[in-house]
Amino acid sequence: MKKLVAVIFAILLLSSVMSIASAKRFEVKYDPLPNRFEGTPTFCTKEPAQDPNVPESIIPILLKKTKANLDAWIGPLKSSSQRDAKWDINYVEIPRSKQASFDYAKCNVIISFLKTPPQGLEGVEILGRHYFKDNTNHVEIYYQGYGICETKDSQWTYWYTCQQDSPKLIVAMEAILRHELGHAMGLGHYISEELLYTGGLGHPSSIMVPILDVLASPSHTPLDPELMEIMPVDIAKLKEIYGNDGWGKKTEIKKEKANSKVIQIKNGKAIIEKITVQIPPELYKKGQKANVILLHDGKTDTQKVLVNSKGKLDYTFKITDKTVPGKYEITINYLGKTIKKFSYEIR
């Protein structure tokens, strides 16, 4: 047994010496993801559901750590920037009782703690995941833990990793969370051939190293999750993406004062008002229809209208001699944002 330990130790030592010897320049690939924040992003954390295997007493700790790990990103962004740089965030914690009725549209990032990954996703970064859908970042942390199980036959004892009922250690969840938050901010994976993080011999060079390589999973030996830290290279990458002044401006949609256009009804004639609207390119989403809301006399009528591949939509407002005179307002709405308003006075 002693011999075996010595051999393993020698191998570890050797590989660490090798990695130092070859620590000249590793080719690093560190590409951003397409998702970006604008203005002041809002992070929403859902209080985890009740689970008999998770002591209720750890929930507040987990929630507190969630905010702390977000701050672990924001702190260095702020401290390495000018004072007027805008790296602020909004933070919302959603208790269980409010989750069903909560308006998630205001969340740029939704953080959830779930027992296991969804079916069919096993094997793909199963400790946690990030995905970007309908303009929202979803961060899921899977809390069911792994342990070492033992089995014996007449000759041998085998150890293997197995799922446990008890949750993962909070420190492990925190490391995963730091990583997934990096994805939510727009960072891709940091990929290099460095041995340092795969060998478990030290600090990974970036929190964004592919996480399966470094944390415990059924097929991997664990690295101390506390070694998974947000590194200067990660902060520098975010600034490369967003610039030094902060997250960036929110897409400004000009609030044009709707000027009323006066239209005189003519007997036996139809008047066609053709409305053409350009959706701002940064907002345009293929296949996404716009809502055209017609308001008259306190009543609204909403119609879904196609937006073409150039981001343009056409809408026809038809006024006949049957049209009730009065004030009409047409609002063009796209992905929850008001793009333009038109007002008419029909006489």
Ligand SMILES: [Zn+2]
């Ligand atoms: Zn990842």
